[in-house]
Amino acid sequence: MSLLTTLLRLEAAETEQAQDASTIRHFHLTERPMVFLPLNRSGTEATPLAVMYGDDRSRPQLLVAPPRGRPTEFLDDLADGILTYIDSFQHTTERLPARGSRPARQRYTHAPQLLVANRKSVPYIERLGRALRFTETPEGTDPARSIGRLGQWLTFFAEHAEYPGSAFLPALTELLTSHWVTGQSPLEDEHLAALMAWIRPPAGTTGLHAALAAEDPQLRRPAGPATDPSFDTFELDPLLTAYDTAAEEGNTAAMTRHTDRLRDLLHTYLHPTWNDAWQALALLRSLPQTPDAHRRWDADRDRFTAYSTYLADDGRPQPIKDDAVSAARRLARLEQAQGAFEARRAMEDPFVMAERRTSGEALAGTVIDTDPHHTITGPSGRPLLRPRFTLHTTDPVRLDTGSLLAGPHNPRVHAAIRSITPRDGGTDLLLEITTLTGTVAKPKPDSVPAVEDHLFLTLAPEFFRQPPFPSRDDTPWTHGGPQHDHPAAALEAAEEAQP
Structure with missing residues (x-):
């Protein structure tokens, strides 16, 4: 935290009102982003409990994982929804003329954008993508519409969320706190409802009192990826236990009833954050966007085009771990991009x-x-x-x-x-x-x-320039090269081809 941000936070705490930090937006917001709100089952690393998602505020899509068994149908439905959204951007291209040593090429005119509520949702999506991208595609089904392909795209979004300035997977709390400074801690700023209350409190109250009201677990709970402990203890766990009891007794009517109750419960849990997310998006859209944000989004569209081409030509999932060459080059790209950004x-x-x-x-x-x-x-x-x-x-x-x-x-x-x-x-x-x-x-x-x-x-x-690296041919096998047939090499070549 810089000295200036610290002073603004102290002033916000003193006045009980959020302080303006920046009046211009450095990240591109697309015309049709997808709000993506995942909930994870407590006690496990990447086992979804529910997801509310969609690109239309009036039509949220809610998927609820089954209380028991493998969530195959849940993941199939999620893959269908997310991949349909991504596919909608892969039909219209623009031709870019040759420039210098760079040949003429085609680029998609638009690209997908996932918006999540808070920063913790980004590593969760990375873990979910890692868990899904090696899923085998059943015979007779289209790999391009599979759970494994969903995992590859989620990994793509999560990896580029680390890239400074990329707008593929922004967290709304991070965007908001780059423009407004509140009188609460950075950890408390990750509660989207409380953060929005600080920034736009109801008439007649202060940001502090509005945030305290928004933190009431009976009104709004932090949505994702972890659930609220009191919600687990007093509402979710008893319902899941009742479902398990009905399943052991073979009472299908009770199982159906508990499944419907679970869906209603999770809809009630997620919907307030769904509304908060769209309000935050509208608030951010009211800020003028910088010219450089457009340039970075053009680079994102280049990456989206390159990865779409890679999946069509090769299609193998990202490696479990980067080899030494890929890791060094990726780190250098991130450092160079951070300084330039x-x-x-x-x-x-x-x-x-x-x-x-x-x-x-x-x-x-x-x-x-x-x-x-x-x-x-x-x-x-x-x-x-x-x-x-x-x-x-x-x-x-x-x-x-x-x-x-x-x-x-x-x-x-x-x-x-x-x-x-x-x-x-x-x-x-x-x-x-x-x-x-x-x-x-x-x-x-x-x-x-x-x-x-x-x-x-x-x-x-x-x-800020990326240091030169030896080619894979000149890299000892002990340090990751040469492996021309490795998917990391193809992905790396596509990444380095971008401007």
């Missing part, structure tokens, strides 16, 4: 820029000197125009010489730090412009700030 957020959002200033990852300062005609000698021996300017700041500086900076005043202009000198209770940074400089004969003066200009700068997104 945070930098781009700072370029578009004053609140994020202010947060980064408190941590030394960004700074604000005044230009005190410029050298617009500074040159260096290029590799060919010819002079290259590299204008310089000096920025004085009183912010803490935790950046190194060589770091590449950019600012919202002109994001395409990058400036490398050439020296850092403490002076007069602050710091002087000598910065050298490396992009959009023009030539010695035809300089671009607009790239050089003027003396007394006040600038906000942070690490440029382009500063």
Whole structure:
């Protein structure tokens, strides 16, 4: 938690009202997302109790796992519902022209998006996908509509939820807390009803009192993936015990009656959170979306297209574990993406820029000197125009010489730090412009700030680059290569082909 967020949380606690943290949205919300609310059976890792899902607020779909036996029919119905939703995005494509070394290609014009209530639902979906993706497809059935294929897609969504900026599987509580800060703990913020009460309390009450009322287990229970302990003890367990007794006695009428009661009970449990989720979605839609969110969604559509193609061409499930090569490359991609994502957020959002200033990852300062005609000698021996300017700041500086900076005043202009000198209770940074400089004969003066200009700068997104890795052919077998026929290699190739 940053210093700025801590101060806002203290102010929210003092005023009993949520505080605005950001007025722009950094994640894309599709026109037709699917709200997905899973409940897990207590005491087991990934055994569903029920799921409420759908892409229409007025038509929630509720699936309830049987009290006894294997939930095959439940999973078949879930696979049919989710895969039908995914399939609806695999019919319309757009053609992207060749660009540089990248050939022309087709890309789906839209992509699916699953919205879950809270962060804990994301790893649950990952566990569920892992448990299902190796399920064998019965003979005579379509693998593309199978439980195993559902597991593969759930794994796909969960893996990309780890990718910074991806909007395939966002948690609503995470999106909301990036825009509003409450006076309760981050753990309490995971209760969607309480969080929404803080943000939009009923008229005549405060966020604190509205949240306390929303936390009443008799009114609204935290929906997913774990059930409320009091609900288990006083309502769910007695009903399941009664069902077991009826089953042992062979009383089919009682079994049917208890099954209907179970469905009604779980509908009553999940439906308030269903409404909260759609209210949260409407609230988030009211915020303007940043341009970079559109660009990241384009990258998500590329990944969706690539994975759909992989399933059609190969279709093998993701490995149980990454080999050493895949794990190293995946970690490097995530680190690079995290740095670039945070930098781009700072370029578009004053609140994020202010947060980064408190941590030394960004700074604000005044230009005190410029050298617009500074040159260096290029590799060919010819002079290259590299204008310089000096920025004085009183912010803490935790950046190194060589770091590449950019600012919202002109994001395409990058400036490398050439020296850092403490002076007069602050710091002087000598910065050298490396992009959009023009030539010695035809300089671009607009790239050089003027003396007394006040600038906000942070690490440029382009500063974060993935380190080079050897090919699988050059990797010893002890470290995962070469395995050209391994599904990890095909998935990795599809991932690295994205821009």
